[in-house]
Amino acid sequence: MINNINSVKIGQVWNDGRGATFKDELKASPSLGSDIDLAEPITAEFTVIRLKDGLSVLLENLYTSTDQVCSRCLKEFNYPIDVKTSERLFYAEPPSRDYDAMEVFLIDKQDMAIDLTEMLRQEMLLQFPMIPVCSERCKGLCTDCRIDLNTKSKHKPGCQVKSTTKNAETQAETHKPFAHLKDLIK
16 A cells, blocks of 8 residues: 555566566555645555556556535535546656656655656645536525525525516516427418
8 A cells, every 4th residue: 555655666567678567556645736726635546567667657446536616605625636647757868858747756766666646646636626616506505695605594684686587587487589489380
């Protein structure tokens, strides 16, 4: 079981040569930066495959969750992160071409270890919703009196939205633009 994602030892796979594999399970509660706050530990199946010039690291069935704030009602909710597969290459030497340090992962040959922190961080950020919502049916907050529209709370006295909502509902019931469409089919 791998608990420390900052220094995963790969010496045995590296020394066994090309085609050697190493499998284990990952269970860790790492700090992945200020933009990701995990609500529970990360669990995943972890496979390392020795290649000619480096390693292929495959994470499968990665699962964790994070606390998000709903953009409609501003309540905190738990958002699950479930990644079926993720693969990254770790190089023994930096590539000869220009490269972005965030896209190329290197093996620490002195300690014979790899750091999975950035790989996990990138993969989880890709799973985050652009607009976090606690539920598709979340009604949000009243734009005037700021009450939670998901509850049965009444609008505050003087709320302008309350009267506008009733008028809109009445108009929706009386305004039926396709009501006479069935007469044209006859």
